[in-house]
Amino acid sequence: MKTSDTQRRLRRYKTKRDFHLTPEPSPDAVAPKAGAPVFVIHKHDATRLHYDLRLEIGGVLVSWAIPKGPSHDPAVKRLAVQTEDHPRSYADFEGHIPDDQYGGGDSLLWESGTFEVVPPGDAAAQLKRGHLEVVLHGAKLKGRWHLIRTRPRGGKAQWLFFKAKDAYASADYDVTVERPESVKSGQVETRGPRKPGVLRNKRPAAPVRAAPRARIPKTVRKPSKAARPPSSPEKLLERVWPPMLARLAVSDEVHDETHAYEVKYDGFRAVCAVTNGKIAFQSRRGNDLSGRFARLAASLRQLPAHDVVVDGEIVALDEKGRSRFQLLQHTEEGTEQRFVVFDLLWLDGEDLRELPYEQRRARLEKLMASVELPLQLSDKLDLNLSRALLEARRKGWEGIIAKRKDSPYTGTRSGDWLKLKVVAGQEVVILGYLPIKNERAKSEIGALRVGVRGKDGFHDVGKVGTGYTSADRRELRWLLDATRVKKPSAVDAPANTDTVWVKPKYVAQVNFTEWTKDGRLRHPVFQGLRSDKVPKEVVREHPAPIEGAARRGSRRAPVQASARTATTKAPAAKKTPRAKSGRSPEVALTHGDRVLFPDSGLTKADVFAYYEQVAPLLLPVLADRPLAHQQWPAGIQAPGFFRHELSGIPAWLPTLRVRHEDKTLRHVNVKDTSALLWLANQSALTLHMWLSHAPRLAQPDFVVFDLDPGEGGWKDVVRVATLLHARLDELGLKSFPKTSGKRGLHVLVPLAPGHTYARTQAFADARARELEEELGDIATTERSIRERCGRLYIDAGQNARGKTVVAPYSLRAVEGAPFSAPVEWSEVNGRLDPHRFRLETLKKRLDAVGDLFAPVLRVKQVLPDE
Incomplete structure (x- = not known):
């Protein structure tokens, strides 16, 4: 396309922006780029958070605004409203657009890569016809996707954007939650344009990244000396x-x-x-x-x-x-x-x-x-x-x-800069306010009445009367008046008070000198609102040593403890060559009183202690086996993260370097208790394991069947599992069931060395089809939730290299902290409640049946020829 045509197409883009004020690239100098056309997606926090898809077609980036972002479920079709074309240079843009400018707010480069149309040909022609089928090669989005124009809307073309049915489709994977970060800077949080009277930290952050993240290398743009500074x-x-x-x-x-x-x-x-x-x-x-x-x-x-x-x-x-x-x-x-x-x-x-x-x-x-x-x-x-x-x-x-x-x-408020405090601090829930007693009584607060969550509800912990600016007092009054209620939310709210009660919606940070004997804050000072906390998470934090200070006495944190810091030494016999000193490496439990399971009140210390208790059972399973992890640093009610490779791995921790489809990753190798506890301290609640282990990563140790219940619930799981057990017995194969930790059941067939993933996948597919043929009224191999029509899903797709299954005894991010429990076939009946296997019942379970997964590791069998 000629440059003049390109500039014409960018006229709307140019007229909407003042390039003296916005950091967005000017379209005046358009430099075409050789190679495959690019696509990008910007995570744009403007009037509301949305995702901007851009495809390089005809020398510009044709753009669509997708309010809910992309979905990997082919059954979910996202609205995509076509917007103005953008210059090719916008493909590398990330920054904060000034609040008073068009599109004001943070714009993160959430995804980037190249694409091709299907079938290969003229993308411009497909765009004109109103149906683009593209193959995306990105960091988060891969495979085939569709863009189909439906009808105009307010002068803007309305399209649908959805995933095609291919190997990358997944109904259970929410990419916007699992991968919230920028591929350019790694930034997660976003801020939209501020509105008058709204506190700066009122807007909740996007999913918070709790662990140090792995960054995608970026090319740093050199500062331009050609830019003349403003005159004032x-x-x-x-x-x-x-x-x-x-x-x-x-x-x-x-x-x-x-x-x-x-x-x-x-x-x-x-x-x-x-x-x-x-x-x-x-x-x-x-x-x-x-x-x-x-x-x-x-x-x-x-x-x-x-x-x-x-x-x-x-x-x-x-x-x-x-x-x-x-x-x-x-x-x-x-x-x-x-x-x-x-x-x-x-x-x-x-x-x-x-x-x-x-x-x-x-x-x-x-x-x-x-x-x-x-x-x-x-x-x-x-x-x-x-x-x-x-x-x-x-x-x-x-x-x-x-x-x-x-x-x-x-x-913006970025995770690149982090505040780590050592003064006494506490998150508190705002339960109400007392108006200021002067001429500003109708426009400002005088003090906040605050509380923390206990077992029976919110408890009042006092008033916070200092630490505010006048602007803070006005803005808090404006914010809280919108949530006024007649009755207090605190179970021990004082009577005969001038407090104006509000819904327990906002969390504040205060500094204070100490707790009083009756559970009140002494000399609290308001510091600001906490957008990264929800009221259910706010419990009283007890004083403890700062990170790195060793816990005195027992090296094990009991399950019921709530401690900010504890340390556990790795057994001397299991030192790794990475340790640089003669001492065993230590694993520090930090912020153990952080509540990860709000309804049950289970804390990070409880999880840490659980994994220490279960380590002797887990280590024989996980050693030399690549792992993926699901982390919930802010608790299970906040967004979690799925990781294959973790950042900040200490030098002493053993790892496995594993070649994946398009890159090599370093996996934590859980060869000793210290490695497992390091993961627990990273809030890695759920551990997903490969089916093979080093050095034979190409040879799976198991065949696995994942039975995911539909509308028929557990009774359908029992029926399908019983038939699968019988079929495997007929083939002379021993199989071992375990609960998934949620609603389903995993059936594992242990193998002798020498099998290939191709063979195990073919075997699993054949058994799944047999089950579907006999029990098609209640079970299906159809991956799409819509196509399942409420039936149980027989998932045999985990039998491929690099696929994972939840490890036995691994916790799940479900209230009550259930774990994936090995069970006897005699237990797989209608009376079994998988949720009874929980963090707090582990000891009772082991006392009753012992380690039911140990026999799985001893069985070596060969799949029959078919």
């Missing part, structure tokens, strides 16, 4: 606005290899731009600070640069040199104020935000080498995480900031 510092600040924010986190999400640590200062966030000696000095909310902090502003004018933007914290120091926010509220004579600079966004015509943190930090250190107080470079801690946290506690800091070394500066 205010315009320059607009160019790089808004500031990047850190997310409150736990140490599980941080690793020394991927993160650098800085002191967390307790002050007032500010960003400063200087051009030609003129200054714009603004707070996080855009308020001018140059008058209030005139001395700091005068020092910032002396920065050795023609034009520069720095990000930092205004602090006031106490007599011990510690930053204290309260000292900034009431400035007293002699109080020392400083501006601590921790990032460099712009320098002499260069926009540095796309550079990795380490490069920006190096440039900043060079810039700040000659400056004098009251300007100060933020302190970087060249320590490992445990020592950094200990140093923070020893010196009385609020905590530390962990920054990903390879992260760009993004104008």
